[in-house]
Amino acid sequence: MPLDFSIPMQEMIPEKLNFDVQFEPTKVHDKKYVINSNTGEYIGVVGNTFNCANHTDFFEGVHNTVTENLGEEQTDSMNINWRIAKQNAWAMMDMTLPNVTARIQSDKHSTTIAQRIIALHGVDGSCSNQTYFGAIDFFCTNGMIRGEHDKIRRKNTANFTMDRFIRDLRESTQSFYAQSERLQGWANKPLYVGDVKAMLEALLKSDRTAEKMFGLYNQEASVRGENVWALYSAFTNYASYADERNGFNLRETGKDTQAVSMFQREHKVSQWIESPVFKELIAA
DSSP, rough: OOOOSSOOOOHHSSSGOOOOOEEOOOOTTEEEEEEEETOOOOEEEETTOOOOOHHHHHHHHHHHHHHHHHOOHHTTTOEEEEETTTTTTEEHHHHHHEEEEEEESSSSSSEEEEEEEEEEESSSSSEEEEEEEEEEETTTTOOOEOOOGGOOOEOTTTTOOOOHHHHHTTTTTTHHHHHHHHHHHHTTTTTOOOOHHHHHHHHEEEEHHHHHHHHHHHHHHHHHHHHHHHHHHHHHHHHHHSTTTTTOOOOOOOOOOOHHHHHHHHHHHHHHTTTTTHHHHHOO
């Protein structure tokens, strides 16, 4: 639901993420336990130099940086969704800005995309603090993040500071329209079916996976046209759903890791579009 600026950001963060991180020595001299101060649960084992902000401070800092840089006019309808895993040690804040949009037009289809900012935080050593920038497609709600070069990353170590992380974040909040121009270029770039199939086989290195992805491309191309935008939309479809909608079902293992697995798919897509075979295809 849209963000209500009359409510402090701290109150919008899920209650189960609102805990201080405590540490306790292990029997291994260079390791320590990570403990949820509210529940007393042991939620990880990290090195002795590990240091981190708590979830509330981290996400509040990221949110405030976004609102300060973009202003109320662009952020007053912000939507925030959460993914949480690993006994609440891993969390992702997914912000969509419906007031910051661009139109992508192909010869068959037109859609609106909105700016998307993702903040990833772990207190158990499972990930570094990361912020990704991308877009959300209002037509199909596929999420997109850009390539490796658009990621800000600071490891949770003793020399990590929120101030440094926020300074880095502040430099990257205005890049949405540059991404939109690239996506429009992809919508204008036609593809030949045989070239797409060959690229997928080379990229995915699995005939079965390539066949399923090729099927997704055909679905997207039937709506968007046979172009790079449709191929990219097939990738983001894979990263946005884990069920019969795209054939890439994610098995339920009984552990709370599905949120992590879905984000890993998004990260994989960001690597695919930076791969040599993808770049060769769109440059041909």
